[in-house]
Amino acid sequence: MPEATATHGHSENEPIRTDLRGAPLLETALLNKSTAFDEEERDLLGLRGLLPPHVSTLGDQVRRTYEAYSRKDNDLERHIYLRALQDRNETLFYRLVIDHLPEMMPILYTPTVGEACQTFSEIYRRPRGLFISYPDRDRIEQMLDNVPLPDVQVIVATDGERILGLGDQGAGGMGIPIGKLSLYTACGGIDPATTLPILLDVGTNNQERLDDPLYIGWKHERITGQDYDDFVDRVIQALKRRWPDVLFQFEDFAQTHAGPLLNRYRDQLCTFNDDIQGTACVAVGTLFAAANVVGRRLSDMRFGFLGAGAAGCGIASQIVQALIEEGLPPDEARRRMFMVDRYGLLHDAMPNLLDFQKPLAQPADHVSSLGMDPGQAIGLDMVAEKAAPDVLLGVSGQPGLFTETIIRTLAAKHERPIVFPLSNPTSRVEATPAQVLQWSDGRAVVATGSPFAPISQGGKSYPIAQCNNSYIFPGMGLGILAVGARRVSDAMFMAASRALGEQAPALKDPTGAILPPLADARAVSVKIAEAVARQAVKEGLAPEIGDAEISERITARFWTPQYRPIRPA
Numbered sequence: 001m002p003e004a005t006a007t008h009g010h011s012e013n014e015p016i017r018t019d020l021r022g023a024p025l026l027e028t029a030l031l032n033k034s035t036a037f038d039e040e041e042r043d044l045l046g047l048r049g050l051l052p053p054h055v056s057t058l059g060d061q062v063r064r065t066y067e068a069y070s071r072k073d074n075d076l077e078r079h080i081y082l083r084a085l086q087d088r089n090e091t092l093f094y095r096l097v098i099d100h101l102p103e104m105m106p107i108l109y110t111p112t113v114g115e116a117c118q119t120f121s122e123i124y125r126r127p128r129g130l131f132i133s134y135p136d137r138d139r140i141e142q143m144l145d146n147v148p149l150p151d152v153q154v155i156v157a158t159d160g161e162r163i164l165g166l167g168d169q170g171a172g173g174m175g176i177p178i179g180k181l182s183l184y185t186a187c188g189g190i191d192p193a194t195t196l197p198i199l200l201d202v203g204t205n206n207q208e209r210l211d212d213p214l215y216i217g218w219k220h221e222r223i224t225g226q227d228y229d230d231f232v233d234r235v236i237q238a239l240k241r242r243w244p245d246v247l248f249q250f251e252d253f254a255q256t257h258a259g260p261l262l263n264r265y266r267d268q269l270c271t272f273n274d275d276i277q278g279t280a281c282v283a284v285g286t287l288f289a290a291a292n293v294v295g296r297r298l299s300d301m302r303f304g305f306l307g308a309g310a311a312g313c314g315i316a317s318q319i320v321q322a323l324i325e326e327g328l329p330p331d332e333a334r335r336r337m338f339m340v341d342r343y344g345l346l347h348d349a350m351p352n353l354l355d356f357q358k359p360l361a362q363p364a365d366h367v368s369s370l371g372m373d374p375g376q377a378i379g380l381d382m383v384a385e386k387a388a389p390d391v392l393l394g395v396s397g398q399p400g401l402f403t404e405t406i407i408r409t410l411a412a413k414h415e416r417p418i419v420f421p422l423s424n425p426t427s428r429v430e431a432t433p434a435q436v437l438q439w440s441d442g443r444a445v446v447a448t449g450s451p452f453a454p455i456s457q458g459g460k461s462y463p464i465a466q467c468n469n470s471y472i473f474p475g476m477g478l479g480i481l482a483v484g485a486r487r488v489s490d491a492m493f494m495a496a497s498r499a500l501g502e503q504a505p506a507l508k509d510p511t512g513a514i515l516p517p518l519a520d521a522r523a524v525s526v527k528i529a530e531a532v533a534r535q536a537v538k539e540g541l542a543p544e545i546g547d548a549e550i551s552e553r554i555t556a557r558f559w560t561p562q563y564r565p566i567r568p569a
């Protein structure tokens with residue numbers, strides 16, 4: 001008998017039946033109501049005396065926990081508090097988080113989740129999710145048997161090698177799947193009983209972690225090559241056998257693995273890579289809105305990138321597709337992309353381009369025609385000067401590389417430069433919004449990957465949009481599950497980008513924000529889910545159902561934190 005099963009799709013008054021009694025029930029986070037168990041439940045479920053006599057409401061509990069949360073003196077302590085609450089009482093955790101989403105998102109997610117991953121071994125309290133460690137590779141089926149809630153519908157998995165812009169965090173990377181799945185529920189209405197965070201523990205090359213006596217992971221250098229591929233394949237095949245329809249999200253894999261794993265598995269199961277595709281999707285959605293603010297079409301613009309890795313190339317590929325859909329020939333669309341990586345601007349005369357970078361490399365003769373020398377490493381400052389991109393995106397994971405000179409150069413060439421320093425966490429941002437606005441005299445349209453407070457400058461306040469894949473994946477998951485999509489296509493991501501772009505306040509008022517407020521995240525996810533689901537049906541990736549039924553299904557499975565009566569089985 002599972003501890004608790006999926007609770008979506010039922011009316012608020014329909015009882016949940018359980019065999020659990022007394023203390024074990026209070027220990028079961030998905031069923032625990034703590035002081036909100038009513039008199040009848042206390043008698044029927046062996047709780048009398050285990051709780052103080054006053055029966056609280058969920059609202060009382062939210063007030064109590066918010067006060068306790070507010071008393072913590074730093075963000076990591078607030079993170080620890082929220083995670084402990086999640087492990088104690090999930091309904092209350094989600095009610096609290098949803099009621100304070102703009103305030104708590106930076107605590108549960110970037111930037112604080114980065115610190116939580118770095119300190120994961122010290123702040124570890126209770127088990128959550130599945131650690132599949134390389135030495136256990138012959139026991140994967142057995143480990144899957146141990147998953148407490150067997151109705152798994154969404155998995156987020158990482159191997160911890162590229163955690164935000166913080167590099168290899170080994171098993172501490174588990175903080176990311178836990179955080180992302182919390183957002184699936186808080187922002188996308190995915191029933192938490194159907195989610196499973198997974199950490200693929202293949203070792204770590206982070207010496208600090210290896211030297212740490214408290215490190216919770218496998219103390220071994222990372223396995224690589226065929227051993228790595230075989231291990232990941234074993235896990236994925238076992239997951240497919242157990243949950244054939246599961247949505248599997250790859251998260252924070254290093255560049256060497258991110259693209260190859262996606263390409264290997266995207267036609268084998270319902271899967272996507274959030275850093276490649278989710279990031280591309282939110283960036284393109286935000287660019288649709290930004291283009292509206294500056295009163296131009298994307299297909300009239302050029303795009304400069306710092307960082308031609310998983311995120312950078314993912315974003316560029318989807319922008320190319322958007323430009324093609326606006327009418328540009330594919331070659332011309334690609335010539336609009338200026339991808340600057342560690343060794344300079346990518347062009348086709350460069351040796352050692354990675355396979356996924358090749359389609360985005362500039363023709364060397366085009367580079368020359370713009371006055372740049374393909375025989376030399378071409379830096380971003382040169383690209384800013386000679387190619388004059390209208391849009392500059394930062395996905396390098398390196399702080400401070402959007403220098404004053406670069407931003408001033410772009411601001412001299414464009415009335416409204418669009419500048420998105422997207423690297424996470426906050427400590428890795430390529431330039432702060434305050435810098436970008438200062439160096440562009442307040443003319444730049446800015447969005448960042450991590451949250452920043454509004455900037456006041458020259459008597460004006462500028463809201464800073466958080467262009468983060470968290471706007472996308474919750475709605476993506478909701479749409480996929482609602483119609484039972486078998487695969488995740490690029491066109492489904494494009495539909496999500498358009499649905500996001502259409503919700504930008506800037507569409508109605510060009511001085512408005514380019515992304516909807518975080519407080520509206522649940523409504524935004526529903527719109528994205530509808531668009532994604534419709535696209536899946538259109539492509540034959542989901543059963544043929546009409547728009548009205550799609551909306552009904554999304555509403556029916558949208559999970560809301562509320563206490564339902566609990567009764568003995």
Ligand SMILES: NC(=O)C1=CN([C@@H]2O[C@H](COP(=O)(O)OP(=O)(O)OC[C@H]3O[C@@H](n4cnc5c(N)ncnc54)[C@H](OP(=O)(O)O)[C@@H]3O)[C@@H](O)[C@H]2O)C=CC1
Binds near residue numbers: 163343395397425449
């Ligand atoms: N806002 C959002 O929603 C998202 C933001 N991100 C952020 O984007 C960043 C990158 O992620 P991802 O693409 O997956 O990582 P990758 O490692 O795949 O890509 C980073 C790229 O930047 C290059 N790079 C490193 N240093 C420099 C430099 N000094 N100049 C130019 N290029 C450089 C790297 O080269 P090399 O490999 O040689 O080091 C690599 O190609 C991270 O900080 C991540 O948090 C990612 C996903 C979503």
Ligand SMILES: CC(=O)C(=O)O
Binds near residue numbers: 165252468469
């Ligand atoms: C947001 C995200 O997925 C990242 O920074 O990796």
Ligand SMILES: [Mg+2]
Binds near residue numbers: 164251252274275
């Ligand atoms: Mg990520």
